[in-house]
Amino acid sequence: MAPPNQVLHKLDGDLAFRIADRAESGHPADRATVLVHVVGDLATVEAAGLWTEWTIGPISRGTVAYGDLEALAALPDVERIEVPRRSRKLLHENVPEMRGDRAREVPPGFSGKGVVVGVVDPDMVDIFHHTFRKPDDTTRFLAYFDQTVHHQFVVTGPVTGGTFTVTFIGPAASGAGRVAETTDPISIPTTAAAFQAALEKLNGINPGDIAVTGGPLPGTPLVVDFIGRYDPAVFDGGRLVLLLEQVTLIPGHDPAQTMVKTSGRAFTADELNAVLAQKNDKFVSLHPAEHATHVLGIAAGNGSQAGTTPGGDCCRRAGYYVGVAPDADLVMVRTTGFIDDLARGARFVLEQPWLPAGATRQPAVVNISNGSELSAHDGTDAVEKAIDALVEAAAGRAVVVAAGNDGQLFADNLPAERLPKTGGAIHSTKDVPAHGTQAFHFTIRGQDLEPDLFELWYPGPGSLNISFTAPGNAPSTPVPPKSGAVRLSYAGHTLRVLSTVGEPQNGRNRITATIVPPDGQPIAPGTWTLRLIETAGTIATAHCWISSTEGDPHPRWVRADQEQSVTVNAPANAKNVITVGAYNIADGQLADFSARGPTLDNRMKPDLAAPGVGVVSAKSVVRPGWLTCDCCADFYLPELGTSTAAPFVAGTVALMFQANPALTFGQVRDILHATARKPSPDPGVPDNAWGYGKLDAEQAVRRALPAAPAGTPVTVSASARASTFLPPAEKLEALRQRVEASATGRLLLALASEHIDEVRRLVNTDRHSLIAWHRMHGPAILRSALATFADEVPIPADHGDRPIADGLGRLLDALADAGSPALRRAIQDHRPLLLAVPGARLTDLDLLEVH
The missing domain is CATH 1.20.1440 (de novo design (two linked rop proteins))
Structure with missing residues (x-):
């Protein structure tokens, strides 16, 4: 049973279908993880059933029973409820190209000293890489927060009894998808031993795979850590999920009674130094994924690690691959991969909870090189509003976000092996005439085994029905707005459609649609058609995006329907972030893949562009025991993407904050705009491809300097003048x-x-x-x-x-x-x-x- 139409416009499409699924299966007490945009009293929202994990600005994340979602959505204190979405990665001549070396030499000399550079990313940074160590071999990290480990279960309020279940989503079996298993009901009070026994009954958790400590609940939290074959040293803990499902608390009916599961452990600098001192390259938060290490190396690596790039054709000595702010203090936040945790990670960097009470926070810049193409594209998504609130809070704070890699257009006959795994050709826009029809065509290639998701936005007062046509078949039944969460059987597939009008977050109309493959079979390959029919007698401009999933081929629009504009990913459409596109220093041209603006509310994006093709930076590597020479290992590698462009800007902002810690975010952004260099040939910047042009770190730092009193002498130290960027x-x-x-x-x-x-x-x-x-x-x-x-x-x-x-x-x-x-x-x-x-x-x- 779908939720009533009067609350549909407040619900994420996935949530609406989950409510219907739980109602049909008889499990309305199961809990959903949600993001709630609260416009009134949070206490009222919590009294209606939201168990809050964290709150940033107007956005609260927590869990709610599916049976309570309709009542929660009906509250005037609630504007919108979303489910967390997965983000994806948006992957030495470059530093001089953006004049980072000269920026360091601006009198009296800047290197990021005293400024925090934080990276928030689903991958882990290799803390053993010497580019992140000081000359005395200790760590440059002030803190390292891993959100994927240390799962804590906490009960609050006057709870004396009850039960709960936990669902474990483990690794995929060979040739199959990931399996979700739920424990038998676990009684409260609960000891660590009882909780561990309940989890070890699941097929995916063997004895020795977990360690449960703490308890008993409800008085003391229980903590689950993965060990054994799931030890993070050998298995990526970010792929293991524990979810609270059905929870009954006794006495009950008290808003103060909650059960919340949170994840994460913050390692201090002392703890990291103790790990480094062991000299065995073993750390609970280490995995060979390279994305975050590469990004942080660009922003703030000090280049003290010698080594080669893949192929080992040339060993580069220490001091060669140096980032923009090599003396900055570092913070790493490893996220779960859900986009809302990017905001949680940014809060950790900016608010600096590792400091003792009363200590002064350092100026800080956060780099986010991840995003999602499924959003409102106007800065009104929950994660974007949360980040906006963080940056508004104080001076000396900035967030830099990669624009995304969805700007590339592809020919229809391009062989599959020449297509990137993800991204590109995912946006299309057309005007649907009054009482007319408009068709969008997309191609599905072979072995598309995962559901394909489409998200469409259009303004009122137009009203659009939607249908699909599979290759060789007649069109599906059209779905009009306000029809609820509709599930159709069509051509051996399942179509799921939710169409709403007047979304509270922006006043626009939204359609989400999913093509679900037949059991065990791929979605029918070939050219499909998405058809829109206007019924209100008003022209409607429709924008539609296709979800880009990693590990599974996703559809792409046919060449005639591809549109480069409005391809900037969330959270890069936020109002209080610096959004960065990518260009190639080899020819000075914007990279084909670099996402283009504007936002759907017609703000210019990106803000500027930085080098993003063939950028060599630090690589995650576990040093083999036989290694006697750094030049025997690939400690650096080249990458491309707006992921690599954003940290050039983040590092520059660190230099700007060192020059003037009192800068506000608005001042930082205005300076970067004003000092950007025009590309050649100049297409007429500012525009929605280049923003204001190419990053010029030197001029940005010069402009950031506070005005000196007349006659004040300026001295330049020898160390400040040293240019370590280009040896x-x-x-x-x-x-x-x-x-x-x-x-x-x-x-x-x-x-x-x-x-x-x-x-x-x-x-x-x-x-x-x-x-x-x-x-x-x-x-x-x-x-x-x-x-x-x-x-x-x-x-x-x-x-x-x-x-x-x-x-x-x-x-x-x-x-x-x-x-x-x-x-x-x-x-x-x-x-x-x-x-x-x-x-x-x-x-x-x-x-x-x-x-």
């Missing part, structure tokens, strides 16, 4: 290529090649040469010269208020006194030329007049 060897190579373009430049290079080793030795061993080198501020001058090698500006002529040529002359005299006959002759023959170089342009070396 000296790489900068020298780039400098060499520019210098050798002229005959005079080639002469200077020949002199350097012949005598550099002797000059280096004398500077290190001869007292007079050493004094002359440092008195002329040689290290700082060299770094400054290298930092500007890509610009058409003169080589520095002065350092401070002293001419560089004067100091260089004294150095040449000291080198001639201590050097070999060959070095003395070279200095004597070419001294005028060498003294003329300061102040010259590299492109004009042949114009130097020397006497």
